[in-house]
Amino acid sequence: MTDPQSNLKHVLFLCTHNSARSVLAESIMNRVGAGRFKAYSAGSMPSGRINPHAIHLLQHLNYPTDHLRSKAWDEFSKAGxxxxxxxxxxxxxxxNAAGEVCPIWPGQPMSAHWGIPDPSAVQGTEAEVALAFAEAYRQLNSRITLFCALPMASIDRLSLQRRLDEIGKSFAPDEPAA
Structure with missing residues (x-):
């Protein structure tokens, strides 16, 4: 009997503080890619807490949040x-995380930079901050949905890397979304 878990692809989302963007991405991937992907998130300098605006948004969208925590990327490295x-x-x-020297990851994963503006850095009214988090969610959801639609079984590694890089440029902050 084949273990359905053995076909899962493991995905790690990194951000410096692991408090907002990477946590949103982890949650989205675990929903959109359910059964095909298992997502995690971590940070190079974790804040030790999840941003309350990220928790509020995820709860509003009916995501489970009890298991979420800010953690160091060492948890996912062979050395750590x-x-x-x-x-x-x-x-x-x-x-910031894209420019840092990353640990050696188990499994020799493919990697790409999918930069998203930091909603935690937005100063303003509650509505303006909520809008920044909603926009970060929208961009991540769009990219993750595109990623999950890729024909993983029939695409070679070089083509896949090119597609990962293209996805990271889609819905970029300086481009309007289609």
Whole structure:
């Protein structure tokens, strides 16, 4: 009998503080890619807490949030955790994390930068902050949906890498979404 879990692709989303964008991406991937992908999130310098605006948005959209926590990327590196899952994909969702020297990831994953503006940095009214989080969610949801639609079984590694990079440029902050 084939274990359905053995076909899961493991995806790690990275951001410096692991408090907003990477957590949103983890939640979205676990919903959109359910049965095909298992997502995680981590940070190079985790804040130790999930941004309350991210929790509020996810709860409003009926995502489970009880399991979410801000954690260090060491939990997913071979050096930090010998039991870490073999990763298939690693995506950075903030520019700071993209520029940092990452640990060695188990599984030799493919990686890409999918930068999203930091909604936590928005100063303004509650409505303006909520709009920034909603926009980050929209961009991540669009990219993750595109990613999940890729024909993983029939695409070669080089073509897949090109597609991952293209997805990271779609809905970029300086381009209007289609």
């Amino acid at each position: 955790n010998p039991d870490a899952p073999d990763l298939d994909f690693v995506f950075t969702v903030c520019d």
